[in-house]
Amino acid sequence: MVMESRSYDSSREKPLAPVSREAARTGQPSLEMLVFCCILTLAGIATLNRITVHASHIRWTPCPSTYPASLECGRLAVPVDYNHPNRAQISLGMVRLRASTPRALGNLIVNPGGPGNSAVSVLARQKQRQLVSRNLTLHYNIIAPDPRGVGASHPVRCDADVASRRVPGYITSIDDFDKLATWSETLGKSCARMTGPVFYHLDTISAARDLDRIRRALGDEKLNYMGVSYGTQLGSQYAELFPEHVGRMVLDGVLDHSQAGIDSLMTESMAAEDSFHRFTRWCNTTSKCAFYSRDLPSIFDKLVDMANEKPIPALGCHEGVVKACRPDVTGYELISQAQEDLSYPKEWARLSRALHEASEGNATLLSPRLTPRNESLPVSSQPYTYCYPCARRARCLAGLRVVARLANLVAHRVRRAGLVDDPRQRRHNPERVLVLEIQINCIAWPAPVTNPERPLSRERLARAPPILLANSLHDPSTSVVWAVGLREQMPTAVSIFRDGGGHTSYWDYGHVQKAMDAFLLNGTMPEDLAVYRS
Template identity: 30%
Template sequence: MTNRTRLITAVAGAVVLTLGLSGCVSAFMPQEAPSTSTPTGESVDAALEPFYSQVLKWNDCGEGMQCTTATAPLDYGDPSAGDVNLALVRHPATGGERVGSLLVNPGGPGASGYDIVKTSLDFVTDDTLQASFDVVGFDPRGVGRSSSVACYEPADMDEYLYGLTTAARGTDAWIAELEASSAAFGAACAANTGALLEHVDTESAARDLDLLRAVLGDAKLNYLGYSYGTYLGATFAELFPDKVGRLALDGALDPSTTNYEVTELQAKGFENALRAYLTDCLAGTDCAFRGSVDDSMATVSALLASVDVSPLTNSDGRQLGSNALLTAIIYPLYQQAAWPLLTTMFQSVMKNDATDAFQLADSYNGRQADGTYLDNSSEAFSAINCVDYAYNDDPAAMRAQAAEIEAAAPIIGKYMSFGDIGCANWPYTFTGERDEIHAQGAAPILVVGTTNDPATPYAWAESLSKQLDSGTLVTFQGEGHTAYNKGSQCVNDAVNNYLVKGIVPDADPMC
């Protein structure tokens, strides 16, 4: 028996391991800020004017935060077709020299910018940015507190994410099972979400960014985007180059990559991160592995294969198959600080205990101890990716690509292939082109890349910084997904000087 394939075709998961990071709010109290916004009053198409001229009323929502809701067109091609709501939270600038608003997106797609700002402000921004900007978190269309994608009740979501197939991985029967599961999921999303499901694409979300910029009263957009949020920010810059203020894009996604290329490079990235973890683990005293790194990689491979054949049963009755175990392995690889969690998980799995593996997989998927889901991030992740990329579920093509992915990442690649199945029969299809983004005429844009980032490989940061006509690269030589505010003063200085003062590095500081 094999675990059903979970789509890992674009930047997977949130920017930050949320384990133990809730409640991180700055000790500084915000200065007095207007309770209503003052839109820029700029000239826009008549059909968009009611949206661009709306006045936001900010309400106190605790811990120095203020919240509000903006309205955007469901379809920018036909603004009269209906509205969507966009939830925002603001931490007003704490210093005396306010630069403006700084919109923050933590990635995903599907991660909540509202939640990350409200509960973990100090993790995504430091005191310097909080002093100079009104830090604004928002949930993009389709996500969280905004008009959102809805698909399954918790029990059905459990089956979709964790359920086991009966056929052997890669066989025609296995593919047919996954196609049926994915088709049912897509149909449920369409039935429960309605017209919004067609309009959760990144271009529409980027147009929302411009609308939010204007109603917040900023002539130019100041933006800090992590992971998938870099693609959202770059898309904004391509659509509105004259509205670019200061855009910092950390953990960059290459806009020109195909779904297959994303999967292949991520498989290699996570495999490299797993090797780095095992190197560190073997140098310690409580490692679950013995021998060389290659020996340990072989042990991981054997563990994945063993639960594919004989899943481990959890205390709640769920069975741990290979894909759930892969999720548990991948999640702590996002940040080096979480590697001890991976050690504990491997130790327990080797004793046929699935508890720690399910805790990690559940954290990744937003599943709570009572079986409910914290948010709709998994559903939004699929819905946004399915309309942002082109997919092909031809078995021959998928098998050829699977062989290439496994050759590139022999341990992890096998379990990250066949990803097209999840979206190939989605109710709405991708109609654009994945192409380079140049943002001709835009002000300087900062791109930050980490050399051993498993989720958004460093090559993507290099590529995006070169594509952008005004791109500047800042390299962090280290481990983990994203680099700003993660311990490198060099990176923090580069990003803060750029966002606060508009100072662009003369050359890559190679932090």
């Protein structure tokens, strides 16, 4: 698609559109996150423009009538490519929830993770308590911008038919590998064609520079920031780039961008193994589990094997003219769809019911959602930083098999990516080992890696004020090992931990949330390395 060049005219921008009711839950590692996962919809986005001057202010306007009346909607122009800031620009969309008290502490920017989750959607659906407490909304103006490529900020758009196409879940041969590579390349090229030049500038560094443009446009000397899951990488890389502009920063569910792909794979494999065992132990101790007092691991293994032999019907997906989900579910898809609920212990009862229904022949609750043609796909370059440069098919397949077997050595139930000679050789784990899945699904992806893994600069981060890091000890998606790894790169970091499971901790509304709030509200930093029960 050829993008039209014209002078910038802010009056021609489209307002933020009504938010989809099916936007995904915040904080989900959509690292969560491949192009067909976690669909977030906000149509009617401003087009790409060519300008010669910097936009220095945010245009705040009334939001659509479908939004809460308390929200204001804003837009800010930023460069597509910060190496050429006076060339093409895009418009970032955001919402603002003003503080309830006259004496506000200023602005607090929030990011709900993903990558690919929409901050605008969170507030538009009045789900802000997932990110900020009532105390924070009393004293801060909450600024919720969508990162570039997401929701209200020039979202990535791809061919929906390609995105919804079923591809091999288990790579057992060169033929499987070629099918997956062809799909990935075709999908990626469609995304590049339909999205335009910004597709090649969706890295976290560019998103961090966008944050600084927002800070400056708000007139703030310091950036106050709350980031969860992928939002922690965005925050940490912002702190490295602009340490002198860091205000009060809280990072919950920490990513460590310094780990090489194999290290991240091993770490996440062990975290996934731990999470699965916690889920099965819970099932053995509570009647809320649909498999109470039964051997859930064996049942799950048989269920996945059965779905691999013959996909399980998803009876609820046959209704209506336009199917919103697949009419049947493979074992690979069953594992993938189970991940969302496994990451949140409060959803474990629902997950057990979904698995129980599937065992009785109806996998509707575990069916992958298909992508309607009018929806955008939240794609970030960040998930593709571990892509293999596959010059030769056999060598690449062999390399992926090596890392998959290493994962199996440290986590016997982990077989998320299916890189085995016989899918029935492994026991199954309903927790995604996302790093390995990314390595597989990004084969032949057309966008180059622009933000490869590396340690952050301790010298630069030493100039930042204290930054609060929080992690649960049994987080299945962002391992506590990553939280410790990022801490080692941040001389001013203070770390707290929650002795529990689930992805991120703020949503638990316990002592960890209170510690985060105390720091954001009055600068009170908790004891370093403190461990809380909630």
